[in-house]
Amino acid sequence: MARIAIDMDGVMADTAQQFINYYEQRYGVRIDKETLNGHPETGGFPHEKGIIRSFLFEPGFFRTKPVIKDSQEVIKALQEKYEVFIVSAAIEFPGSLTEKIEWLQEHYPFISWQNIVFCGSKTIVQADYMIDDHIKNLQHFKGEALMYTAPHNINVTDYKRVNNWEEVGQLLL
Known part of the structure; x- marks a missing residue:
């Protein structure tokens, strides 16, 4: 087999949708998924990618995708x-x-x-x-x-x- x-x-x-969801919860701004196209996985958001990457360490991030x-x-x-x-x-x-x-x-x-x-x-x-x-x-x-x-x-x-x-x-x- x-x-x-x-x-x-x-x-x-x-994962992309989860970043969008977390970003909206934190900053009140809804990001359109297509605007992330061509950016690194934590890129394409108005804030620097380090802030977005920090979501990966928050309890619940992986559990609620x-x-x-x-x-x-x-x-x-x-x-x-x-x-x-x-x-x-x-x-x-x-x-x-x-x-x-x-x-x-x-x-x-x-x-x-x-x-x-x-x-x-x-x-x-x-x-x-x-x-x-x-x-x-x-x-x-x-x-x-x-x-x-x-x-x-x-x-x-x-x-x-x-x-x-x-x-x-x-x-x-």
């Missing part, structure tokens, strides 16, 4: 055809570990704890496919790399791109 490694943040959990549309249904269907692993470079933000587990249990209860991998670097990951939104995670991957579209990678052209979970399903199911 072929194996798929799926990133969590920016692929299953909408919105689910990306259609990801639940497509991932559940992928499990019938593939060995599916959720792979997250979570160690940089140790406070996120419990929040990510709880988020997965709530939104993806059909994913076994045995299929969740938290790591520091994804260079160790071996699979047939990897779906990720960051170049750093795809550039050393030996299988077929699929770039999941996010505002920070909109201008990247080096990888096969999937824009949404409907496209993932069309490609892999």
